[in-house]
Amino acid sequence: MSLPFVIIAIVTLLAGAAAMSLRNLVHCALSLVVSLAGLAALYLVLDAQFVGFAQILVYVGAVAILIVFAVLLTRSDATPNQTILSPGWGIGIVVSAVVFATLGWAALNSTGLPKEMPPAPETTVKNIGDLLMTQYVLPLEAIGLLLTAALIGAVIIAMRDDAAKTKMEDGRLKMEKPASPSSSGGHV
Amino acid sequence: MGFVPEAWRTIVSALISVAFIPLVFATMFAIITIFERKGIGRIQNRYGPNRVGIPFTNIRLCGFGQFIPDGLKMLTKEDIVPRTADQVVHFLAPVVMLIPVLLAYAVLPFGRNMTAADFDAGVLFFFAVGGAVELSVFMAGWASHNKYSLLGAMRAIAQMISYEIPLILSAVTVIMIVGSLKTVDIVAAQNHYTCGIAHWYVFTPWGLAGFILFFIASLAESNRTPFDLPEAESEIIAGYFTEYSGFKFALFFLGEYLGMFAAIGLGITLFLGGWTAPFSFLTWVPSYLWFFAKLIALIFTFIWIRATLPRLRMDQLMNFAWKFMLPLSLVNIFTAGLWHFMGAGPTRWAVCSAVIFGSYAILGRGLMEKQNLGRRIYRYAD
Numbered sequence: 073m074s075l076p077f078v079i080i081a082i083v084t085l086l087a088g089a090a091a092m093s094l095r096n097l098v099h100c101a102l103s104l105v106v107s108l109a110g111l112a113a114l115y116l117v118l119d120a121q122f123v124g125f126a127q128i129l130v131y132v133g134a135v136a137i138l139i140v141f142a143v144l145l146t147r148s149d150a151t152p153n154q155t156i157l158s159p160g161w162g163i164g165i166v167v168s169a170v171v172f173a174t175l176g177w178a179a180l181n182s183t184g185l186p187k188e189m190p191p192a193p194e195t196t197v198k199n200i201g202d203l204l205m206t207q208y209v210l211p212l213e214a215i216g217l218l219l220t221a222a223l224i225g226a227v228i229i230a231m232r233d234d235a236a237k238t239k240m241e242d243g244r245l246k247m248e249k250p251a252s253p254s255s256s257g258g259h260v
Numbered sequence: 261m262g263f264v265p266e267a268w269r270t271i272v273s274a275l276i277s278v279a280f281i282p283l284v285f286a287t288m289f290a291i292i293t294i295f296e297r298k299g300i301g302r303i304q305n306r307y308g309p310n311r312v313g314i315p316f317t318n319i320r321l322c323g324f325g326q327f328i329p330d331g332l333k334m335l336t337k338e339d340i341v342p343r344t345a346d347q348v349v350h351f352l353a354p355v356v357m358l359i360p361v362l363l364a365y366a367v368l369p370f371g372r373n374m375t376a377a378d379f380d381a382g383v384l385f386f387f388a389v390g391g392a393v394e395l396s397v398f399m400a401g402w403a404s405h406n407k408y409s410l411l412g413a414m415r416a417i418a419q420m421i422s423y424e425i426p427l428i429l430s431a432v433t434v435i436m437i438v439g440s441l442k443t444v445d446i447v448a449a450q451n452h453y454t455c456g457i458a459h460w461y462v463f464t465p466w467g468l469a470g471f472i473l474f475f476i477a478s479l480a481e482s483n484r485t486p487f488d489l490p491e492a493e494s495e496i497i498a499g500y501f502t503e504y505s506g507f508k509f510a511l512f513f514l515g516e517y518l519g520m521f522a523a524i525g526l527g528i529t530l531f532l533g534g535w536t537a538p539f540s541f542l543t544w545v546p547s548y549l550w551f552f553a554k555l556i557a558l559i560f561t562f563i564w565i566r567a568t569l570p571r572l573r574m575d576q577l578m579n580f581a582w583k584f585m586l587p588l589s590l591v592n593i594f595t596a597g598l599w600h601f602m603g604a605g606p607t608r609w610a611v612c613s614a615v616i617f618g619s620y621a622i623l624g625r626g627l628m629e630k631q632n633l634g635r636r637i638y639r640y641a642d
Contacts, residue, residue, distance in 0.1 A: 121380050126388070133390070134421075137394055137417060197380055
């Protein structure tokens with residue numbers, strides 16, 4: 073383990089812990105961003121430039137903004153008063169530690185994993201592109217189709233909502249207009 | 261480098277290539293602000309700053325010393341933080357703004373063999389670090405605990421996300437043609453001459469369309485007029501940095517300008533041949549001079565646009581990005597593919613130009629017809 077790896081791993085883990093335990097939701101989202109950026113740095117330490125940069129572009133640039141927007145649009149920014157830890161947190165830690173130990177033991181003792189590290193393949197962006205367009209073209213197309221479907225679905229949901237709301241507002245306007253002639257121009 | 265001990269050479273060379281970036285571009289920022297104020301002043305028929313010259317002398321330098329007192333004023337001003345602001349996030353936001361912007365310069369080739377970090381995925385790196393700017397804008401707007409700040413941040417993020425898509429898609433054409441994400445390779449691919457004229461990508465149909473799309477999108481990304489809704493002073497004071505003062509405000513100001521320079525620098529690298537000379541008989545001029553000449557020319561174009569055009573409305577901004585620029589940049593990617601597979605000759609010029617101008621005309625006409633604008637009427641003062 074090299075020194076950069078240790079530093080980045082500690083930062084990532086601390087930020088992850090902060091994302092779970094902070095009271096203010098926006099603070100949680102921002103620490104999650106630090107944690108995701110730390111993951112990107114780990115990819116860069118492993119010499120995987122494309123994955124690292126794509127991680128930053130997608131998670132720090134897009135997903136983080138999405139999370140933050142979702143937090144802002146769905147809740148008021150009042151911080152909760154009750155404790156963040158649920159009452160059974162001690163048992164939870166024991167159970168998760170046991171599960172992790174079991175899985176780790178199983179993984180370390182399994183015969184399916186190669187014991188020797190295979191030589192690192194030379195990964196350039198060009199190689200990744202070639203593989204994506206030849207060997208893995210079907211999964212790529214499937215993901216593209218899925219994302220397009222999700223996009224269209226999102227647009228349809230948003231459109232229906234919008235149409236209903238404008239209809240409602242029109243109705244309200246028509247109802248209000250004759251009733252209150254004195255407040256003309258005051259309606260926003 | 262012979263006078264440096266062997267063991268220190270890597271560190272010293274790294275320091276030199278890194279120190280160059282903040283030094284040169286921060287100085288350029290200071291001088292460009294004066295040019296901007298004077299230029300906009302002249303365009304709007306007033307003087308602009310013309311008093312301050314060298315201190316303690318009577319030399320005025322046409323007011324070009326103005327940036328020194330401006331900078332000192334920023335440094336010595338009181339740093340006011342609102343009581344209800346989120347102290348930590350409020351403090352971190354300008355830092356998060358400036359660091360990715362400075363990082364973006366690492367992949368720009370300023371001249372022959374003058375790239376700080378020649379990554380294999382250089383263009384991707386540029387766009388990846390640019391994504392962190394949106395986050396800093398949100399941090400500033402949210403942490404200020406001010407309605408105008410949050411409104412400005414929301415506007416800025418909506419605008420940046422919308423215009424990032426045409427920005428990246430217009431850059432994709434060049435990456436497709438070159439076949440590499442390395443900025444050095446992209447410049448090298450444009451460093452050929454036929455009949456003495458350089459093979460810059462802006463001189464091809466898809467390159468011209470791509471450059472114009474990239475230019476407009478980078479104008480919007482750097483929040484400048486006509487896309488300055490996030491900081492529209494007549495509507496929301498100063499947008500996301502309303503609650504910033506003193507040096508933190510200066511950092512935002514610096515970050516915004518450095519971001520603009522970096523976006524222009526990438527545009528030059530992708531479409532205007534980077535550090536290459538326009539004509540083969542001018543190749544004796546040092547390469548970095550060409551880069552900075554192109555940079556300054558484009559910055560002055562930005563200033564000119566800022567002084568000339570009025571601000572857009574929010575719906576116009578969004579419609580322009582999603583209904584006009586996005587389809588055009590997709591058509592442009594298709595055209596670049598056609599260009600690549602049709603082989604050299606005049607046919608591909610004709611076909612590619614026809615595709616781009618046809619789609620531009622159809623799209624523009626279609627969108628204008630929906631607006632029911634009617635005929636434009638000119639009224640002149642008698």
